[in-house]
Amino acid sequence: VTPERQARQLAVLLEWGTWTATGLIGLGLLLTVAAADGPGLAIIFAGTALFVLLPVLRVIMLGVQFFLKGETRWAAVTGLVLLIIGAGTLLNL
Amino acid sequence: MDSLLLFLLFAAAWLASALGGVLGMASGIFIVPMLTLLFGIDIRVAVGASLISVIACSCASAGPLLRTGLVNLRLAALLGVATALGALSGVFLIGVATESFLYGLFALILAISAWQMLSRRGSDRTGPPPAAQPDRLGLASSWPDEVTGAPVPYAVQRVPLGLGLMYGAGAISALLGIGSGVLKIPALDTAMRLPIKVSGATSNFMIAVTGAAGAAAYLVRGDIDLLLAAPVAIGSVLGARAGTRALIRLSPERLRLFFVIVLALLAVQMLWTAVSPGGAA
Numbered sequence: 001v002t003p004e005r006q007a008r009q010l011a012v013l014l015e016w017g018t019w020t021a022t023g024l025i026g027l028g029l030l031l032t033v034a035a036a037d038g039p040g041l042a043i044i045f046a047g048t049a050l051f052v053l054l055p056v057l058r059v060i061m062l063g064v065q066f067f068l069k070g071e072t073r074w075a076a077v078t079g080l081v082l083l084i085i086g087a088g089t090l091l092n093l
Numbered sequence: 094m095d096s097l098l099l100f101l102l103f104a105a106a107w108l109a110s111a112l113g114g115v116l117g118m119a120s121g122i123f124i125v126p127m128l129t130l131l132f133g134i135d136i137r138v139a140v141g142a143s144l145i146s147v148i149a150c151s152c153a154s155a156g157p158l159l160r161t162g163l164v165n166l167r168l169a170a171l172l173g174v175a176t177a178l179g180a181l182s183g184v185f186l187i188g189v190a191t192e193s194f195l196y197g198l199f200a201l202i203l204a205i206s207a208w209q210m211l212s213r214r215g216s217d218r219t220g221p222p223p224a225a226q227p228d229r230l231g232l233a234s235s236w237p238d239e240v241t242g243a244p245v246p247y248a249v250q251r252v253p254l255g256l257g258l259m260y261g262a263g264a265i266s267a268l269l270g271i272g273s274g275v276l277k278i279p280a281l282d283t284a285m286r287l288p289i290k291v292s293g294a295t296s297n298f299m300i301a302v303t304g305a306a307g308a309a310a311y312l313v314r315g316d317i318d319l320l321l322a323a324p325v326a327i328g329s330v331l332g333a334r335a336g337t338r339a340l341i342r343l344s345p346e347r348l349r350l351f352f353v354i355v356l357a358l359l360a361v362q363m364l365w366t367a368v369s370p371g372g373a374a
Contacts, residue, residue: 007164011156013096014301018152029323033096044319051148051326054306055301062170074167084131085306088181092310 006065013061021050023057056085099324105131106328107335110150112352114336120329121147121271122206123315125199126359129366134321135196137187137242141317143270144308146329151272151301153333163294165234165287168249173302175256176277179263180306196367199269203360206275207353236291243308255285274298 001009023048032040063078109123121143126178128139158164228248235244249255258280263275274296281292311317 003166004162006166007159007162010166011159014152014159015156018149018156018330022149022327025323026327029099029327032320032323033099041319044323048145048319048322048326049312051145051152052305052312054152055148055305056309059170059173059302062166066170074170077170077174081170081177081302084174084181085302086179087308088177088184088306089309089313091181091292092184092314 001065001069006062006069009065010058010061013058017054017057018052021054023047024050055080059085064070096159099320099329102132102321103324103328106146106325107309107332108328110146110332111336112332113150114154119268120150120333122203122275122356123359124325124329125187125270126203126319126363128325130158130159130359130362136192136199137316138321140187140195140268140270141308141311142322144267144304144311145322146325147266147270147272148301148308149326149329150333151304153296153330155301158294158297161294163291164298165232165249165291165295167230167234168232168281168285169295169299170301171230171232171252172255172259172367173299175259176263176266176273176299176303177306179265180267180303181263181310182260183264183267184310186264190268193367195268196363200264200364200367202265202269202271202275203356203363204235206354207360208350209275209279210356211353212236218359234291236288236332239250241343245288247291248286250286251284255280258284263303263306266300266303267310270307272297273303274300296360 025044026047028040028043028045028047030040031038031043034040059078059081062074063082066072066075066078105127106120106124109127110120113120115121122207124143124146125136125139128134128142129136134142230249230252232244232249233251234249235246237243238245258276262280264275265271265276277296277299278292281287281296282289287295308317
């Protein structure tokens with residue numbers, strides 16, 4: 001994985017994820033305005049959760065890229081970031 | 094929540110993010126004052142919605158920045174450890190911080206932002222060459238020269254100081270619902286001596302992870318008002334893209350003084366809310 005390809009892959013993930021999350025939130029908002037007791041709020045939650053997950057997915061992709069390049073030390077650093085985010089989330093459950 | 098209020102929230106988030114995009118800033122610095130001062134929303138609720146906006150803005154603008162080759166991925170990964178730890182500290186601190194403290198801290202950050210914006214100049218410092226510093230961590234990299242496209246090498250200095258500043262930036266981000274670019278860029282630019290463009294691109298790339306570390310905790314605690322976050326997130330994505338496009342056509346220098354005044358006025362208003370009886374609980 002060249003640095004350019006590495007950056008391109010991350011860019012594609014973030015762009016697709018951003019538009020998917022935005023689309024989900026927009027759809028959920030329209031459904032909520034149409035019928036407050038419908039599935040709108042659940043779809044908004046899915047879109048919001050995707051936005052929160054997107055940077056986490058980006059860290060996972062970065063870690064995999066480092067691992068495939070044989071840069072295990074940097075893969076471990078990204079693993080530590082994931083561990084901290086995961087621990088924080090679990091502590092707040 | 095009625096349709097008119099949803100539309101107003103969308104429009105306000107669009108405007109805040111477009112303005113932020115023109116100035117190369119995340120939207121949080123405008124979103125939280127807007128939600129609290131204009132819409133009368135509780136600052137803790139505003140912080141949760143703003144974090145989603147910050148992530149949305151960062152993800153929306155990260156793609157083009159990644160393609161420029163300006164983002165230092167190794168450095169972003171390393172500093173991500175410090176900002177994620179800081180963000181978790183911020184999530185726990187917001188439970189014990191008073192609203193007056195939050196408004197006062199926000200006023201301070203707004204004042205620092207205004208000062209930075211006023212003193213910022215189009216620095217073209219390229220950073221020290223790699224040979225000037227040992228590179229035990231392998232963080233040295235290069236960025237493409239604007240004219241020739243040739244790689245310009247740079248080194249990364251004072252990593253422990255950078256990690257400490259990033260921890261603080263992460264805590265402030267989760268406490269106030271902002272991207273903390275106001276702390277991240279000086280940490281990268283002034284403390285770690287990175288070229289200014291690399292600092293901006295790497296800071297923007299990191300903001301989403303810092304925001305996610307805080308927002309994930311808020312989300313599982315049920316502290317994010319979805320009907321507030323939804324129009325703010327959509328407005329932020331569309332506004333950030335419009336602002337980035339406008340950045341190409343407009344001269345941000347023309348707008349800079351105007352926004353220094355806006356930030357200073359917001360700082361005074363937030364400070365007044367912090368100290369006035371009944372202004373903040």
